[in-house]
Every structure is written in C-alpha cells, then in structure tokens.
Amino acid sequence: MATKSLTTTYLIRLSNANHDGVTQQICDRLVAFTTDNQMLITARQAVVTARQAEDTAYKRLSSKDYASEDLKKEDAAGDNYMSTTRGILNAMLYLPETEPMRRKAQLAVQVFKDFNFSINDGFEAEARKILNMNQQWQAATDYTLAELGIAEWVSKAVIQANKVLQLITVRVDNESAKVKGELAAARKTVDAAIRSAYEILNALAVLQPSESLNALITVLLSIEERAKLYYISSASGGNIDKPNNGGGVTGGDEPLPPSGGGDDQGGGDGLPPSGGGDDQGGGDGLPPSGGGGTLVDDPDAD
Numbered sequence: 001m002a003t004k005s006l007t008t009t010y011l012i013r014l015s016n017a018n019h020d021g022v023t024q025q026i027c028d029r030l031v032a033f034t035t036d037n038q039m040l041i042t043a044r045q046a047v048v049t050a051r052q053a054e055d056t057a058y059k060r061l062s063s064k065d066y067a068s069e070d071l072k073k074e075d076a077a078g079d080n081y082m083s084t085t086r087g088i089l090n091a092m093l094y095l096p097e098t099e100p101m102r103r104k105a106q107l108a109v110q111v112f113k114d115f116n117f118s119i120n121d122g123f124e125a126e127a128r129k130i131l132n133m134n135q136q137w138q139a140a141t142d143y144t145l146a147e148l149g150i151a152e153w154v155s156k157a158v159i160q161a162n163k164v165l166q167l168i169t170v171r172v173d174n175e176s177a178k179v180k181g182e183l184a185a186a187r188k189t190v191d192a193a194i195r196s197a198y199e200i201l202n203a204l205a206v207l208q209p210s211e212s213l214n215a216l217i218t219v220l221l222s223i224e225e226r227a228k229l230y231y232i233s234s235a236s237g238g239n240i241d242k243p244n245n246g247g248g249v250t251g252g253d254e255p256l257p258p259s260g261g262g263d264d265q266g267g268g269d270g271l272p273p274s275g276g277g278d279d280q281g282g283g284d285g286l287p288p289s290g291g292g293g294t295l296v297d298d299p300d301a302d
Contacts (some may be wrong), residue, residue: 008197092104112133115132115133115136130158
C-alpha cells in the first residue's frame with residue numbers, strides 16, 4: 001500500500017502552461033487505470049471533461065491572434081499610400097503661384113488638415129478617415145485626383161482601409177471568445193475534479209488495496225513531487241518538499257523535467273504579452289522608413 005496520500009494543493013501554484021501539462025498527465029493516468037469501481041469511474045470522467053475545458057480555454061487564451069498581426073500589416077500599407085499621397089501634394093505646393101496645379105494641390109491637401117489625419121491614429125479611426133477623405137476628394141469640382149497624380153495611391157489606401165475595418169471585426173470576434181476568467185474557472189474545476197478522484201483513490205488504498213492501485217498512486221505521487229521540484233521550488237526558494245530519493249517512487253515513464261527553455265517556471269501565467277495598442281509609429285506625412293529621404297514641410301502650413 002502507498003505510504004502517502006494524494007493531494008492537490010500544489011496545483012494552484014502552477015503556471016497556466018504547467019497546470020495544463022501536469023493535470024493532463026494525471027488525467028491520462030486515471031484513464032489508463034482499469035477499475036470497475038463506479039465512484040472512481042464517475043470521478044475520472046469528471047476529470048476528463050474538466051481537462052478538455054481547461055485545454056480549450058488555455059489554447060484560446062495563449063494562441064496567437066493572427067487577425068491582429070494582419071491588421072498591423074494592412075494598416076502599415078495604408079500608411080505608406082497616404083504618406084505618398086501627401087508627399088506628392090506637398091511637393092506641388094512649391095510650384096510657382098502662377099501654376100494652376102499649385103492651387104489645386106492646396107485644395108486637395110487641405111483635406112488632410114480638415115480631418116486632422118495622422119498615420120499615428122488608431123487603426124479604426126485612421127481607416128474611417130481615409131474613407132471619408134476619399135469621399136471629399138471625389139466630390140471636389142476644382143480638381144480631380146487623376147490630374148494631381150494621386151488617384152492610384154488614394155485608391156490603394158481606400159482598399160487598405162476597408163481591409164483594416166474587416167480585420168477589426170475579426171479581432172473583436174476573437175477577443176469576445178476569450179471570456180474573462182474562463183481559464184481561471186476551468187483550472188478550479190479541474191482541481192476540484194482531481195481532488196474528488198484522489199479522495200476515492202486514497203480511500204480505496206486503505207479499504208481495497210491492490211498492486212495495480214498502489215502502482216497508480218505511486219506514479220501520481222511522482223507527478224506531484226516532480227511538479228513541485230521543477231515547476232514550483234525554483235520560484236519559491238526551495239521551500240517545497242523535494243522528492244524522496246529513497247522513497248521507492250519508480251517507473252520508467254514518470255513525468256520528465258522540462259527540456260530546454262520550455263514551460264515557464266514558477267508563479268507566472270506562462271502567457272505572452274497581449275501586444276501593443278493600436279497606435280502605429282511613424283511621423284505624419286513622412287514616407288516609409290528607408291524610402292530615400294523625408295518630405296519637405298508644407299510651405300503654406302499655418
């Protein structure tokens with residue numbers, strides 16, 4: 001008979017990544033154990049169900065938001081097209097006052113000022129400004145975008161703005177799927193399910209001991225001890241009990257220590273940062289970096 005009782009108090013101290021991995025090991029061991037005890041079978045199924053919910057929540061929370069990554073790329077392309085448009089118009093402002101194109105360029109570039117446009121605006125704000133500015137330009141009667149040589153760039157900027165708005169919708173959908181507290185609640189459910197299963201195993205170890213049951217408990221104890229050693233003790237200053245080197249915890253397929261720089265250690269949540277905000281870098285009216293120089297100031301600026 002196993003000399004120690006199974007406990008679950010250490011599970012709450014595991015990072016999200018390690019909790020997901022350790023409790024899956026426990027679940028796998030319980031599922032592999034052959035038993036006709038209905039209480040244990042019911043408790044085991046509860047662990048399986050809870051584990052599936054935790055795994056889903058963890059993957060959803062830690063997965064990369066590709067919509068946000070694409071959003072940054074599409075927004076950056078729109079920034080380039082709008083910077084090119086503004087640069088062309090600003091260059092025309094240096095034409096002699098007698099040139100009709102100078103006056104037309106003044107009217108067109110005024111739209112940038114009217115909308116207080118900046119490529120540092122948030123994703124959605126900038127995209128909507130581009131669409132509204134395009135409407136203003138298209139409605140103009142004193143000039144056309146084609147004669148100013150900016151029609152192609154404005155058209156491309158409008159395409160990018162629409163892509164940005166579509167991706168914002170996708171990102172909102174993704175974020176709404178990450179229910180606040182979903183993973184924390186799933187962890188608690190898993191811990192409670194494992195605790196119930198352990199209470200039954202501890203009772204059976206006393207009332208109906210067997211070699212197979214003892215072997216199961218021994219492996220589960222080794223999972224606990226190794227989790228304390230490799231995932232908790234390094235962050236707690238070594239205050240957690242270490243595995244009993246002479247305690248007879250055996251088995252060739254015991255859980256192994258993490259290899260390389262895998263799971264986060266200690267009390268962190270094991271998740272990457274959520275990412276930056278919507279604002280993008282770059283100065284207003286400047287060409288993309290590496291584009292061969294900066295745009296000159298608007299000579300008619302206030």
